[in-house]
Amino acid sequence: MVKYKDIANKVREQIYSGEYPADAMIPDQNSLAKAFGVSRMTVKKALDILAMEGLIYRQRGAGTFVMKNALMAGRDSLVDEYEGLTTQMKGHKLVSKAIEFEIGFPSEKIREKLMVEENNPVYKIIRQRVVDDDLLILEHTYMPADLVPGLAKEHVESSIYAYVKEELGLKFGGAFRQIHADKPGEYDYKYLDCGEQDPVLEVEQVIYLKDGRPFEYSRSRNRYDKRSYNVIDVKQDN
């Protein structure tokens, strides 16, 4: 539908397929524009995408080159975290078991994170996430009830995100995450099979809708020996 995305996809495929080998120069923007039958601006916009992904780099006056290693940007490694574990773990067996699924009034900390009032009810959910029969995560989730009407245990045990996105039609805008290491607590002993010496990797996040309303506050407590958190960072200017 959109030309610059099509072009980005085609060039990306040519890189992955080895048609443009690592460290080699790819055709200049004018040639690509002619080849694709578009204007040069459109080609540049396509290349901007690949540069953000870390696949190419450009040097004014010299040309456009394929990254030596493509910054580990494996074909399907860049799944948006907003999609939830269900999407990330496609191809694996994911089971989510609800330990708690309640609705109530928010504590002060939750009010602050979700920017809601004292009398605005929130869901409180605790889930075990089991991937391929491996217990990996204990997740504490809070969501304003008015933003997610009709949430049921069946959604909680399959995919909350799918419900929110497809049934309710809400759109995610971004997230703010803090990643800590922590000592295990009572819940971790009980529901994450943690020993007393086992650290926990906690991802504490607030997810926002497109208009900036906080939509979810959660603490994902990960088994330290089975999960890590990856960040790919591509510098923009220089």
Place this chain on the structure above:
Amino acid sequence: MVKYKDIANKVREQIYSGEYPADAMIPDQNSLAKAFGVSRMTVKKALDILAMEGLIYRQRGAGTFVMKNALMAGRDSLVDEYEGLTTQMKGHKLVSKAIEFEIGFPSEKIREKLMVEENNPVYKIIRQRVVDDDLLILEHTYMPADLVPGLAKEHVESSIYAYVKEELGLKFGGAFRQIHADKPGEYDYKYLDCGEQDPVLEVEQVIYLKDGRPFEYSRSRNRYDKRSYNVIDVKQDN
């Protein structure tokens, strides 16, 4: 110098100063184009920057709005990690004490991370990072010696990045990071004041130059009770 960056800076200031209040609509692109005396494409490019920063969101057909909370994108919170701790901790007292500073041949793991040959010497550095008299990080760093000629203990104890950037003129392209929780080890007991029960937050990263050559592999072992890792994530499309 560049118009779209100027415009982005000006609008950003207007948002921070409250001239465009949270959740309010800002002038449409045509008005801004007239006001700044540029074409609409240039205005859009400026707004693209602010959208990537999470300051505004746009709705086709409706308008451009200031984010309710600006995704916590505080004025100076978005320091690039490539700059190193020295820059991040501007305004604080940072002391880096070298525990080890050696040069030698790389192990297989290091060869793989830095993509160097067996006979290509690498620096091996272990540093304590103390911020405002607080011991926060124990950092194990490896760098190919040929990429950083003339590195001396004086740079290691002040800022390696400043040396690399300003003296050698190298440009960073990006980084790949993995964040784990880990149990403490011998080095952590000795040099990070860790107790046997204290988890460690480890940031393992490879930093790449602009052309994709790996430039540094490091493991930053952080005091779990004093440091966390923050990620701001703004969704692009929809």
Place this chain on the structure above:
DNA sequence: TAGTGGTCTAGACCACCCC
């Protein structure tokens, strides 16, 4: 000096939201 990528223009068409 020739060729590259970065920026900018003036205008056009379209998809979408809201009245």
Place this chain on the structure above:
DNA sequence: GGGTGGTCTAGACCACTAA
């Protein structure tokens, strides 16, 4: 239907690199 943002064009000028 009127106004919004998203895309695209054809051409221009500039900054930079490399031969």
